[in-house]
Amino acid sequence: MVSRSSHAYVIGLVGKAGSGKSTVARILVEEYHFDLISLDEVGHHALELSRDELIHVFGQQIVGPDGTIQRAVLGQIVFGNMDMLLTLNAITHPRIKELVKQQLSNMRTHTLLDGALLYEIGLAPLCDFILMVDAPEAMIMERLIRQRKWPEEKAKSVLFSQRHLQFLREEADFIIFNNDSLEKIERQVEFFVHTIS
Ligand SMILES: CC(C)(COP(=O)(O)OP(=O)(O)OC[C@H]1O[C@@H](n2cnc3c(N)ncnc32)[C@H](O)[C@@H]1O)[C@@H](O)C(=O)NCCC(=O)NCCS
Numbered sequence: 347m348v349s350r351s352s353h354a355y356v357i358g359l360v361g362k363a364g365s366g367k368s369t370v371a372r373i374l375v376e377e378y379h380f381d382l383i384s385l386d387e388v389g390h391h392a393l394e395l396s397r398d399e400l401i402h403v404f405g406q407q408i409v410g411p412d413g414t415i416q417r418a419v420l421g422q423i424v425f426g427n428m429d430m431l432l433t434l435n436a437i438t439h440p441r442i443k444e445l446v447k448q449q450l451s452n453m454r455t456h457t458l459l460d461g462a463l464l465y466e467i468g469l470a471p472l473c474d475f476i477l478m479v480d481a482p483e484a485m486i487m488e489r490l491i492r493q494r495k496w497p498e499e500k501a502k503s504v505l506f507s508q509r510h511l512q513f514l515r516e517e518a519d520f521i522i523f524n525n526d527s528l529e530k531i532e533r534q535v536e537f538f539v540h541t542i543s
């Protein structure tokens with residue numbers, strides 16, 4: 347982990363899809379004025395930068411009528427096919443890493459790197475701390491299916507393709523347990539901010 351002398355920290359926000367990272371990030375941004383870099387959003391930008399390479403590998407089927415990459419179609423191809431997913435990662439992850447590095451070079455305040463794939467992309471060494479959002483696997487499944495309306499198969503394959511909870515727990519500097527109410531998360535976030543201040 348990189349140790350920085352500046353007061354502004356880079357904080358990796360990790361956890362499985364549906365664990366509640368965006369929920370924690372929203373509190374840190376709205377109530378504590380942290381900056382946020384969403385790796386999902388940077389990933390979407392990286393797709394457009396990788397357009398030609400992606401079409402070469404995955405075919406014209408991933409291009410929509412407006413000429414942009416159809417993420418839903420690409421998601422259907424890669425989630426459930428580990429070889430395809432690794433191919434997509436090999437194309438997009440180096441670009442995501444570069445884009446994030448560029449954004450961090452302008453950082454002025456505590457900045458969250460919010461993404462389930464922080465380790466896979468190779469961004470953990472840029473972080474001063476790792477903050478994990480933890481929730482039981484069954485609860486995560488339930489949220490993805492009921493609230494995000496993902497089909498059960500998609501939820502299973504996305505979760506399967508992400509780091510095991512035990513790995514994330516062992517690597518984290520701080521853990522927020524999101525297995526109860528929003529109020530309980532807010533109290534843990536407050537404690538986290540107090541601890542790093
Ligand atoms: C597969 C793609 C096209 C699907 O796009 P879509 O808009 O439908 O989904 P979205 O980006 O919102 O991701 C949905 C969920 O899948 C998870 N996820 C995304 N990519 C991956 C991946 N490569 N491996 C495991 N989980 C992933 C995300 O954490 C999120 O919870 C898109 O996610 C993508 O380009 N992924 C590769 C880049 C990447 O690794 N992004 C994630 C950075 S954390």
Ligand SMILES: Nc1ncnc2c1ncn2[C@@H]1O[C@H](COP(=O)(O)OP(=O)(O)OP(=O)(O)O)[C@@H](O)[C@H]1O
Pocket residue numbers: 361362363364365366367368369370386461462489490493494524525526527528
């Ligand atoms: N404590 C909670 N109680 C009830 N619902 C919750 C709770 N925490 C999060 N949720 C809901 O669960 C869903 C997933 O949460 P969120 O979007 O924050 O997860 P995430 O970790 O950011 O996922 P991803 O990695 O896919 O972006 C959302 O619909 C959110 O509103």
